[in-house]
Amino acid sequence: MRPTLALLALLALSPLTGCASDGQPWVELKGQRFVVEVADDHDERARGLMFRDQLPEGAGMLFVHDAERPLAYWMKNTRIPLDIFYFDASRKLVSVSRGVPACSLGDRCPPYPSDGPALYVLELNAGQANALGVAPGDTITFGPGIPERGAP
Template sequence: MPCFRGFPALLGASLLGAFVPVAGGCARGHWVEVAGERYTVEVADDDEERARGLMFRDALEQDRGMLFIHDRAEPRWFWMKNTRIPLDILYFDESLRLVSQQRNVPPCSSGNLCPTYPSELPARFVLELNAGEAARLGLEDGDVLRLGPDIQPAP
């Protein structure tokens, strides 16, 4: 999955012969583990990134996902507005324990008429993976999400 965030700055720096690391939601280097499986993730940790999510994507590589980080645990609900990929939506609490799952959520092109998919309990972290991954892994509520060392949510 290409990483375009900050691309102009990176291109400009490379033309000058310098390397400038690109921060933010890029997948490069960010990973999480759940049920012993590692996924490279894009991190959505601000309102703009969380609102955009995986909209307008035609595919998500098998070992990839998106991790949404919120400031605090609250009841959450996601929708699939302009999302073209069926997904599993996994909700985790402050201690990174799985508290709710929405599996095999279908794409939606109905704009603001798309249904929402709520968490059953307050969640701070939400992991979106390709539909079927939760079943393949046999995920159960209480399973723990492990964050890679470069993902440092604010306390």
């Protein structure tokens, strides 16, 4: 009977000891962890968060580019207002576009450019930048499994 009780105790405690992201890729910004989908090829980056009606709280999408350069994102066919964070190869915040509205204008949706060269772009629900109090120079931390293309 004792081994069974010990096994049950371990099973009961396992959710408490596991990672909050349950093995999914994650990033951390200003002490807050976000589970992310990773878009690291052309097709995934082009599709992004298009046609989605919601983004769960605590979740986002991380875009990994092939080279550091000035970037501009737009909200074509995106139904969710977002904050768009641009990070350089050292994973330092270059700039953020806050509260970018959804856009259904297709190719007429306006671009939201970075203030300098960027390699990584993080999209989170609108309001997160203000809630976190981010500022240029803040660093993003990557969890396991996220491809790195620049200097860590």
